[in-house]
Amino acid sequence: MSAAPENQFHSDLYGGRLTIDVDAISRNWRVLREKLGGKSECAAAIKADAYGTGQKEVGRALFAAGCRTFFVAVPTEAIALRQVLPEAVIYALNGLLPGTSGPYLEHNIRPVLGSLAELEDWIALCKSSGRSLDAAVHVDTGIHRLGLSPEEFSQTLGDAGMMGPFVPSLLMSHLACGSTPSHAMNRRQLDLFREVTAPHAHLRRSLANSAGVLMGEDYHFDLVRPGISLYGGQAIDDDPNPMTPVAKVEARIMIVRDVPEGDTIGYGAMHTAKRPLRNAVVAAGYADGMLRRAGSTDERPGGFAMISGHRAPILGRISMDMITLDVTDIPEHLLERGTYVEMLGPNVAAADLAAYAETIDYEYLTSLGRRFERVYGPLT
Template sequence: MDLATEVTPSEAGTILTVDLAAIVANWQTLRVVCGDAECAAVVKADAYGLGLGPVVKALYEAGCKTFFVAHAFEGRAARAIAPDAAIFVLNGMRPNTAPLYADFNLAPVLCSVPEIEDWGQYCAVTGRRTPEGGLLPAAFRLETGLNQLGLKPYDLEHGIHLSHLFDVTLVMTQLARAEHGEAIAKQIEKFEIMRMRLPKARASIANSGAIFLEANPLYDVVRPGYALYGGNPTPGRPNPMKPVVRLESQVIQVRILEPGERVGEDQGWAARGPRRISTISAGTADGIPQSLTKTKNGAGGAAIVQGKRCPYIGGVGMDLVAVDTSDSGYIERGDIVELIGPSITIDDFAAAAGVSGYEILTRLGQRCHRRYQKL
């Protein structure tokens, strides 16, 4: 059962609205920013939790022709929607999975010598070709400083020796976060040297944040992810992206507390005077981090109830969280609460919880009712 599509609004504790038109608009904005570089789309992790199928369909119909996923099964799902797109699988090629890549014309991003050898051997032994009759595609991921996945210079030389067996259409690397400017400069320098060993392959280095870095070469293909989904790729500056998600819940009970009464399983919040609290039908299983009520500065997060910011109190349970609605207008069971939306962006929500926006997006629970807007 796919809860995200089968649960109805009346059954759901939370409703996640995804604006597909905004995702397309964000991709179009990035395409303009990137100039001559092709603007691809990263749709791994179920399109950052928002639904790979609807997101790929919307972007493909808008003209996006290159997609990046993390796993082959995601690539297979994307291929069913985008029959002639280039689809790259970022996490490399697992043992004994080469036929899957060939069957669905997926390009493995080869990150190690064993992967290169496996792909080369498969291509040589089977003689498989693309639907157009060309060599099967692949990409090389170059290790330039993160030390997670990728080819060091000596690995690359071995890969080049076998690269006549398949078509290396792309060389790429992953950059450090934008705040590590000195590290990024060193990465770019290493990448520039290594990529010249495959001069016919297109090059890719820029993710969402790197697109907006000054003096960062965009090369041939850019790989935005977070920015597509409304996250700010320029921290500390106004967000150039349109908001994409809205997360709402309902009040399921309202009660008045006397001074000294406590809230939640951890009993960490006590009323300092008469307070009116509202319990809403959302919790960690819906993607609400426990840290929203336990931030270092004590500020915590807030929800929007009747147009007022109401702080989370008493800890976040699996299914429930309480907010202090004492300063709001009249509240009753069934009222809608904005958790993420026009007043609280993804970045605001993440900052209040002390986590990244990536984590928030991909945590949004499958038991939310997910609805899509196209206009």
């Protein structure tokens, strides 16, 4: 296990440690690819710095595993990824802002064209160059974010004179309710996507995110774009998560102290000790991605950490730089100053913490460890 190049200081100077297992990410990708039965290509969404795990490191590992197509959000992410993956196909999901076609062409980046104006600009560029330039076209099937309306999509792609030499490299849409497979919206989107793309079925098509991969062959088409599942996250809300954890956040104990019964803990005096307590204060907070909403109050429990197999509930509000844990029932020899405490990882799932914070595991993963030592290797 070795420290990543960006670590500037000795390990003891960090308040916490973020360990990332890129081999586990590659294994998760292979698990998803196997579900396709060789009928579809398995791409990878590595936007937001590969969901907080390191875009360059993850990109290299996935390419070595066999992944050849990658999706990021913005062109700056795409250009950075191109520096380490010169042969990969790279799509930028957020499309084509005015005046940005030059960098797309210079770095061989494919925009996902998500509006009629973007499509018209790209067609004009293709006509001026006299050739088709690779880009995807996004049709909105009901999520009402990016994407041409079905009417715009059908009218434009069906007009050979308007399209000129441009032939899309991919037709795509995005599921709104994939995390709930029984939701009627999924079938409506699937049916609409089939309908509007049927005249262009000779082109490659893509609908499935992580949830779509797990929902079965109907959603796979020619290419799937898993994201959260690659990083061990929960793609489908009520099913067991088949993916392997890939990240572990550990924070160091700064102090262990006694709290008398009836005293309050943390900002706002939100949590009152119902008995004499011992608490441990660890060097992590919302500035490190430990979301404030996962704190506890007298009315509701908060999240938890794990210390050598023992559960340590969060007490009171999560501060910017520290969290207080209830260690009353944990053996004292496990609570030495400087000891690492698992805040998220194999024993503290991001989805579980997210439930306490009234959010989703995506938010945890993409926010993690800006001040932690970053280490690449196994989570053991």
